[in-house]
Amino acid sequence: MDLLTFEEYRFDLSILSAFCSSADVYNHTDSEFLKAENNQNREAGSTASTVVLVGDRLVVANVGDSRAIICRGGDAIPVSRDHKPDQKDERRRIEDAGGFVMWAGTWRVGGVLAVSRAFGDRHLKRYVVADPEIHEAAVDKSLEFLILASDGLWDVVTNEEAVNMVKPIEDPEQAAEKLLQEAYQRGSADNITCVVVRFLAAQDSNTRE
Template sequence: MNNLTCFQCHKFQAFFGIFDGHGGSKAAEFASKNLDKNILDEVVRRDEEEIGDAVKCGYLTTDTEFLKEDTSGGTCCVTALIRNGNLVVSNAGDCRAVMSRGGIAEALTSDHRPSRKDERDRIETSGGYVDLRHGVWRIQGSLAVSRGIGDRHLKSWVIAEPDTKIFQIKPNHEFLILASDGLWEKVSNQEAINVARELCIAVDKPEPLLACKKLADLSASRGSTDDISVMLIQLGNYV
């Protein structure tokens, strides 16, 4: 599931997100409808240099609100907030953001998985455990991601706090790909940039939607059976 929000109705500001649910679609649907509003509420009452904290609070508020819904499931998220010439990229889970910097792939997020030493240490310090089942590291023998919105039954260990990076958009920042792990499990960061760049850069008529379709089809052709959501943001539109 993805979303795009006109941020404060300003042509050079926007909010984009990919939401990859697990245990049902409720958490992804909830986050896609509420996360942008919760972040905006925090942004407008803070100084510009506090934008990273604003995004964090927006994620945590969305998580708290969803848990009050008394429903199961959870969702991974990756979001991009564009504001005042800055790109603010955040993630909780294994959705990923990759930017084309002059044709070179640059991952702007790091997947939150129990196999990461820092995530495993955090989980174990909190009284949980991580084990390897059928080749996949899981929390409490269950979930294969270590951050996200929702997941009530694992909330002691699956936190909603995102990692955030902030960049000033520059001319060689060509486009940004946001996608669920259904893409990244079968397509490398650089390969995704190469496929999309042929359709979006130095062409008479850029075709970002076709680029997204080609990437999804490529992953599916390689055997991906996971949900595949792909979004491409042309950063030059926001400079």
């Protein structure tokens, strides 16, 4: 997305600033991550998903397969996109940079990494970028809660299942713990990180009704 020519956001400089800041922060974090890993003989990496509240908008940024889901009007709605090497646009970007994508249990960059964007991963950095994909969502009375989680959850729990588990739990920390326990019980083999955020406007509306 070219933020300087994207007409929909020209009228709101605060949203434009949040978009640009998110991109800058992600690339700065990637640079610092690589510096910290330098000369340590490690090739570590990490995905990320972040949300910034700007007025009545959520600005959502992510790299990799950490995912953001909102519950609006009772429905599970993804507000981020997992970055996988076999996606047409991601594969083209990787190949244009001189890399390749191959099947090794799943589609992988260079036959190694199963995500196409991430922090770190120095050995594949030319192809595995830290440029975030950025989306936005309106904050209104229909927006009930947000789930941010790593693929340790999403590998074994669908978006709809996660939303249905959170719905009856008012306390967001307890809701996040429920999701973590469910992923663990289902045999998730990856790290599991989860945050749940409830929105007061929806709660106040439900109380008045």
